[in-house]
Every structure is written in C-alpha cells, then in structure tokens.
Amino acid sequence: MTLEIIDLTIVFHSFTxxxxxxxxxxxxxxxxxxxxxxxxxLVNSIAGILxxxxxxxxxxxxxxxxxxxxxxxVGYVFQDSALxxxxxxxxxxxxxxxxxxxxxEERIAMVRKIIGDLGIENLLHRRIDGLSGGELxxxxxxxxxxxxxxxxxxxxxLSHLDPPTKDKLRIELRTILxxxxxxxxxxxxFEDDVLALADSVSILNYGRLEGTGDLEQxxxxxxPSSSFLSHLTSGTNYITGKxxxxxxxxxxxxIGSHILYTLGEFPIGTKIGVVLRHEDIILxxxxxxxxxxxxxxxxxxxxxxxxxVVDIHLKINGLEIVSRITKLAMKDLDISxxxxxxxxxxxxxxxLVRKEN
Amino acid sequence: MYLQxxxxxxxxLTISILVGVLILYISYPLLGLAxxxxxxxxxxxxxxxxxxxxxxxxxxxxxISTLIxxxxxxxxxxxxxxxxxxxxxxxRLVVILPLVLPPLASGTMLLGVFxxxxxxxxxxxxxxxxxVLGIIIAQTYVASPFIILPSQSAFEAIPDRYETMARVLxxxxxxxxxxxxxxxxxxxxxxxxxxAWIRSIGELGATLMMAYNPHTISxxxxxxxxxxxIRNSVAGIVWVVILSIIALGVFxxxxxxxxxxxxx
Numbered sequence: 001m002t003l004e005i006i007d008l009t010i011v012f013h014s015f016t017x018x019x020x021x022x023x024x025x026x027x028x029x030x031x032x033x034x035x036x037x038x039x040x041x042l043v044n045s046i047a048g049i050l051x052x053x054x055x056x057x058x059x060x061x062x063x064x065x066x067x068x069x070x071x072x073x074v075g076y077v078f079q080d081s082a083l084x085x086x087x088x089x090x091x092x093x094x095x096x097x098x099x100x101x102x103x104x105e106e107r108i109a110m111v112r113k114i115i116g117d118l119g120i121e122n123l124l125h126r127r128i129d130g131l132s133g134g135e136l137x138x139x140x141x142x143x144x145x146x147x148x149x150x151x152x153x154x155x156x157x158l159s160h161l162d163p164p165t166k167d168k169l170r171i172e173l174r175t176i177l178x179x180x181x182x183x184x185x186x187x188x189x190f191e192d193d194v195l196a197l198a199d200s201v202s203i204l205n206y207g208r209l210e211g212t213g214d215l216e217q218x219x220x221x222x223x224p225s226s227s228f229l230s231h232l233t234s235g236t237n238y239i240t241g242k243x244x245x246x247x248x249x250x251x252x253x254x255i256g257s258h259i260l261y262t263l264g265e266f267p268i269g270t271k272i273g274v275v276l277r278h279e280d281i282i283l284x285x286x287x288x289x290x291x292x293x294x295x296x297x298x299x300x301x302x303x304x305x306x307x308x309v310v311d312i313h314l315k316i317n318g319l320e321i322v323s324r325i326t327k328l329a330m331k332d333l334d335i336s337x338x339x340x341x342x343x344x345x346x347x348x349x350x351x352l353v354r355k356e357n
Numbered sequence: 358m359y360l361q362x363x364x365x366x367x368x369x370l371t372i373s374i375l376v377g378v379l380i381l382y383i384s385y386p387l388l389g390l391a392x393x394x395x396x397x398x399x400x401x402x403x404x405x406x407x408x409x410x411x412x413x414x415x416x417x418x419x420x421i422s423t424l425i426x427x428x429x430x431x432x433x434x435x436x437x438x439x440x441x442x443x444x445x446x447x448x449r450l451v452v453i454l455p456l457v458l459p460p461l462a463s464g465t466m467l468l469g470v471f472x473x474x475x476x477x478x479x480x481x482x483x484x485x486x487x488x489v490l491g492i493i494i495a496q497t498y499v500a501s502p503f504i505i506l507p508s509q510s511a512f513e514a515i516p517d518r519y520e521t522m523a524r525v526l527x528x529x530x531x532x533x534x535x536x537x538x539x540x541x542x543x544x545x546x547x548x549x550x551x552x553a554w555i556r557s558i559g560e561l562g563a564t565l566m567m568a569y570n571p572h573t574i575s576x577x578x579x580x581x582x583x584x585x586x587i588r589n590s591v592a593g594i595v596w597v598v599i600l601s602i603i604a605l606g607v608f609x610x611x612x613x614x615x616x617x618x619x620x621x
Binding site: 047049068069070071072073074075076078080082083084085086095096143147 | 519527528541
C-alpha cells in the first residue's frame with residue numbers, strides 16, 4: 001500500500017500549504033512541525049475534509065483527490081475525541097462496519113482481537129463520557145482499525161495526555177500499528193513522538209517541507225537541512241539495541257559489541273530505543289569505582305564549544321554519543337580530540353521511548 | 358466544609374422584589390380562576406360537548422401541524438445550521454417572520470392567498486378556509502419558527518468533528534444525518550416540537566381569520582367569554598391550563614435528559 005502526494009497545494013484562509021510531495025509505503029511517518037505549520041491541513045486533505053487547490057493524492061494506485069471522504073478508506077484519529085457521545089464503546093467501535101460485516105464471523109473475530117490487543121475489553125459497555133484520555137484514544141484507534149483502512153492518520157492524538165500516560169501509549173500505539181501492518185501518518189510538534197514512533201520523518205514549517213527521510217538518516221545527519229530539524233536531536237542521544245538479559249528490574253541490551261544497562265524488564269530479543277541526555281554522561285580520565293552500571297572506554301572525536309557548555313563527541317566501535325559538560329569541567333579534565341576516556345552513566349539515565357518484539 | 362451562605366444584601370432584596378412582582382402578575386389570573394371555581398358546576402362545565410369537541414379538535418390539528426412542520430422544518434433547520442450559501446441571512450429572516458408578525462396579520466395574509474378568490478383558491482379549489490384544513494394552515498404558519506429555531510440551535514451545538522468522523526468511517530451524508538446529527542440534536546428538536554405543538558393549540562389570531570369554524574379551543578374560549586363572560590369560558594381555560602402543566606412536565610424532563618457535553 002502506497003500513499004503518494006504529488007505537488008499538493010492548499011490555500012486555506014491566509015495560509016498556503018505546499019506545493020509538497022511525499023511518499024509513504026509502510027511503517028509510521030511522523031510529520032513534525034510547529035503549531036501553524038500545516039500539519040492538520042495536510043492530513044485533512046488526505047482524509048478528504050479539505051480539497052486541495054492543486055496536486056494529487058494517490059492511495060494504493062487510485063487517485064483519491066476528488067473522491068468523497070466516505071469512499072477513501074482512510075482512518076483518522078483526531079486530536080480531540082470524536083467518539084459519539086450517544087453511543088457506548090462497543091457501538092462506537094462497530095459504527096463504521098456495515099450490518100453485513102457485523103454478521104461476518106471472521107470480521108467479528110478480528111474486531112475481538114483488536115479490542116484484546118488494545119486491552120479495552122472491560123470498557124465495551126461503558127459510556128464515552130466516563131473514559132479517561134488514554135482510554136478514549138484507544139477506543140478511537142479500535143474504531144479505525146476494525147474498518148481495515150488503507151492508511152491511518154493521527155493528528156496529535158496524545159497531546160492532551162499527561163507525560164507518563166503518553167509515554168506508555170506511544171509504545172502501545174507503535175506496537176499495535178506495526179502488528180496491524182497499516183501505514184500511518186502521525187502529525188505532532190513534540191520531538192519525543194518522533195523518537196518513539198517514527199520509521200520516517202518529514203519536517204513541515206510554514207507550509208513547506210523542509211526535510212524528509214528515514215529516522216536513522218535524520219538522526220545521523222551532520223548537516224540538518226533546517227534549524228527545526230537540528231533541534232530534533234540536540235540535547236539527547238538516541239540509542240537502539242536488543243535485549244540480551246533482563247531480571248530484577250535491570251535490563252542489559254546489546255549495541256554492536258557493547259552491552260548497556262537500563263532499568264525495566266523486557267523479553268529477551270526485544271528491540272528497544274532509549275533516549276540518553278547529554279548531561280547524564282559523566283566523563284573520567286581514569287576508571288573509577290562507581291555505582292553506575294554503564295562504563296564505556298571511548299574515544300573523543302570532536303569538541304564543540306557552546307555558550308555555557310561543551311559538547312564532547314565520543315565514539316566506540318558502532319556507538320556514537322555526546323556528553324555535555326561545563327567549561328570549568330572541560331578545563332579540569334583537559335581532554336583533546338583522539339583522547340581515550342571513560343564515559344559513565346547510571347542504568348536509570350536512559351529513558352525508554354520505543355519497544356518492539 | 359460548609360457552603361458560605363450569602364448574607365442579606367440590598368441586591369438580593371431588589372431581585373426578590375422584582376421576582377415577586379412578576380410571579381404575582383403571572384399567577385394572579387390563575388388565582389382569579391380558582392376564586393371563580395367555587396361558584397361553578399365543574400362537572401357540567403368541563404364536559405360541555407362544545408368545549409370537549411373544541412379541545413379535541415385543537416389537539417388533533419396541532420398534532421398534524423407539528424408533524425408537517427417536523428418533516429419540513431427539521432431539514433430546514435439543518436440546512437441553516439450546516440449549509441453555506443449566498444443570501445442565507447434572507448432565509449433566516451423569512452423563518453423568523455411568523456414569530457414577529459401579529460397573528461391577526463398572519464391570518465389576514467393567509468386568507469389573502471388561500472381564500473376562495475385567491476389564485477390558489479381558484480386554481481385548486483379545496484376548502485382552505487372555514488375548515489380543519491384552514492386551522493392546520495394557520496397553526497403550521499405561526500408555529501413554524503418554534504420548531505426551526507430550537508432545532509437549528511441544537512444542530513449548531515453539535516461539533517463538526519462528529520459528523521466528519523462519521524463520514525471518515527464510511528457513512529454517506531444521509532446516514533450521518535440519521536445516525537449522528539438527529540440523535541445528538543434530539544433533545545433540542547423534541548423541545549422545539551413540544552413548543553410548536555403548544556403554540557398551535559393556543560393559536561387564536563391567524564385561526565380566527567382562516568377558520569372561525571369549526572371552533573378550536575382558543576376560539577371556543579373567545580366565543581364563550583363574548584357570550585357569557587369569564588364564568589362561561591372558565592372550563593375551556595382549565596382544560597388548556599391542565600394541558601400546559603403536562604407540557605411543562607415533559608419540557609422539564611427533556612431538559613434534564615439532554616446529551617452530556619452538548620448544548621441544550
């Protein structure tokens with residue numbers, strides 16, 4: 001299934017989106033941009049809520065540019081819940097199915113599976129007004145998934161949630177979308193959403209596409225094509241690895257030939273992505289006895305002075321990370337490029353943003 | 358924790374006085390009715406054939422008028438709430454017109470276009486006046502804003518995203534209207550229907566012009582009072598008051614059961 005947007009232009013009040021072109025074949029594309037950049041306008045045009053002034057939208061080989069909303073087979077989870085208040089959860093989930101589909105045993109089995117995967121079986125007979133923010137979005141997702149859409153559009157569905165709920169739901173969201181194998185476009189202005197969800201990233205700013213590519217490409221880009229793009233990774237290291245051992249609340253995961261430690265328990269073989277702040281990495285010229293579980297012997301590859309701090313770029317075989325220290329600490333350590341030093345951080349420092357089986 | 362009771366103030370006193378005056382003014386005629394009650398044979402009065410006939414006729418014609426208005430008025434309300442077109446404001450003015458016109462003026466105009474010597478009267482010669490049809494024409498005309506305006510407000514109170522979501526979920530516009538818009542606007546529409554029905558029952562001015570006969574309950578009260586004063590018309594009044602109390606109860610019940618999160 002491919003979604004292709006070709007030279008799309010929409011003039012909406014005093015704002016112009018485009019012309020822009022995008023393509024998504026599979027996975028989750030996160031469209032990142034500040035408020036007012038045109039993210040919602042973009043997904044609304046894909047859904048058919050807004051008609052483009054120019055350009056084409058091709059979905060699975062079919063030009064849907066002028067096709068009515070109800071015929072597009074697109075799923076859409078709004079930022080504000082659009083679950084019907086006069087129906088209960090079960091009725092909301094089944095709303096998009098025809099009476100023939102509801103009587104089809106295979107389809108009903110699929111519906112039950114989706115409900116089970118989302119963990120909302122206990123909500124089925126509840127009214128919508130009694131649900132929490134996270135529950136609302138799960139039910140909205142179920143409502144979309146049971147229709148087997150060709151693509152799912154998500155317009156910042158987690159933005160109203162508190163951080164711990166958001167963190168948990170992001171992981172669940174990615175898991176379920178990957179399991180369903182439905183491509184998705186997730187629009188957001190939170191960089192954390194990119195790290196947690198994206199297979200590919202597109203940056204939108206003032207109605208223009210400033211950059212697009214796979215997540216790894218974007219993160220590893222040494223010359224970001226926009227200032228907004230460079231802001232995406234400033235301040236954090238993004239590390240992915242595979243779990244090799246997990247017990248008593250401590251997990252060791254493998255990156256190349258290295259083993260790192262983080263808190264939490266995961267099944268062996270799980271691929272996890274963690275974010276590690278630059279400030280959380282301590283540097284030492286000598287190996288010291290410490291409670292920290294992560295001690296890496298690294299090489300300094302670059303030293304970048306900023307206004308009040310210094311970013312030390314470090315490398316060890318397949319792993320590249322950045323540590324941030326004060327100018328005074330830099331003076332005390334007296335390190336130079338190509339020096340070998342110890343990079344140390346606690347197991348509690350990495351923050352889990354992604355988890356895949 | 359205790360709620361702080363508002364202490365006695367000049368503002369509260371002023372409000373109380375104003376409220377008291379208006380409540381007294383509204384309930385004074387009812388008190389007068391109760392006073393008259395002692396000197397009337399109620400059973401004979403309330404069961405007078407002319408009064409019963411007029412009351413039942415009003416109930417029947419009001420119900421038919423309300424049904425007709427619901428078929429045409431609710432879609433009109435939806436169009437005013439959701440469609441965007443040029444000169445929409447003119448349409449809104451036309452809808453409000455029966456509300457601002459004096460009923461006698463409405464009745465006179467209706468007589469002009471439905472009367473036996475009008476174009477319609479000569480082209481399609483039906484009994485538009487001095488008939489049950491004439492009553493329905495008059496009631497439908499004056500009660501129309503009472504369905505259209507509350508229904509329009511009820512539709513406008515529904516956030517767009519519910520209807521948009523229904524279409525994203527594959528429903529055609531007609532299905533969206535039936536399965537989403539109508540249920541979510543239900544309370545406002547029902548209140549509008551109730552108000553239109555009550556207004557139809559109480560309609561006098563336009564009906565007087567279009568169909569003095571057969572007598573509706575309002576015309577019966579009018580005639581009974583003209584012949585024998587208030588003592589003669591009190592039975593008809595009581596029937597209408599009883600109906601109003603029942604309608605009020607229904608109205609309060611509908612208000613209480615409005616959909617959560619939406620207006621009305």
